[in-house]
Amino acid sequence: MEATDNDFIAIRSVIERQLAAFQKDDAQTAFALASPGIREQFQNADNFMRMVSISYPAVYRPRSVFFEKITTIQDNITQPVLLLAPDGKPLRALYFMEKQQDESWKINGCILVSVEAETI
Template identity: 75%
Template sequence: MEVTDNDAITIRFVIEHQLAAFQKDDAQGAFAFASPAIQAQFGTPENFIQMVKISYPAVYRPRSVFFEEITTIQGNITQPVLVLAPDGVPLRALYFMEKQPDSTWRINGCFVVSVEGKKI
């Protein structure tokens, strides 16, 4: 699938707004940007935000974020985002994106991988 410039802008908007919702502990707001499959997996906004809080502290409370170029990983449209974790460790969050039947974009998973670098 080809990603248009408008798609790229929308994908960034979705991720930025989910990150902003995490900053405000807005479980409902953050959950709204998750794909239907992720919503079904966690059931409630509270379950979802609790999982992110525990398993993804770098995404839940990043010190900074930097969007890289969208790519495809194993057939998934993926937005890599460099994040600086609360403890100062640089990480790359790989957001798997899914276009919905109504043409909106939702987050269909996020994987955090290490980045070569030192603690800042």
């Protein structure tokens, strides 16, 4: 699937809105930005928020956020985001995005990968 410039803007906006919702402990908004499959998996906003706060502290309360260039991983439009975790550890969040029938974008999963420091 090819994404347009408008898609890139919309994807970034969805992720930014979800990160802002986590910052405010706004479970309903954060949950609403997840794909139908993710919402079905967690059943309700409280379960989703509890999972994120426990398993994804870098996403739940990042110290900094930097959006990288969108890519495709295994046919999934993926937005890499560099995060600084609460403990100061740099991580890359790979947000798998899903386009809905109404042309909106939802977050269809996120994995965290370590960022290896480069020596110069």
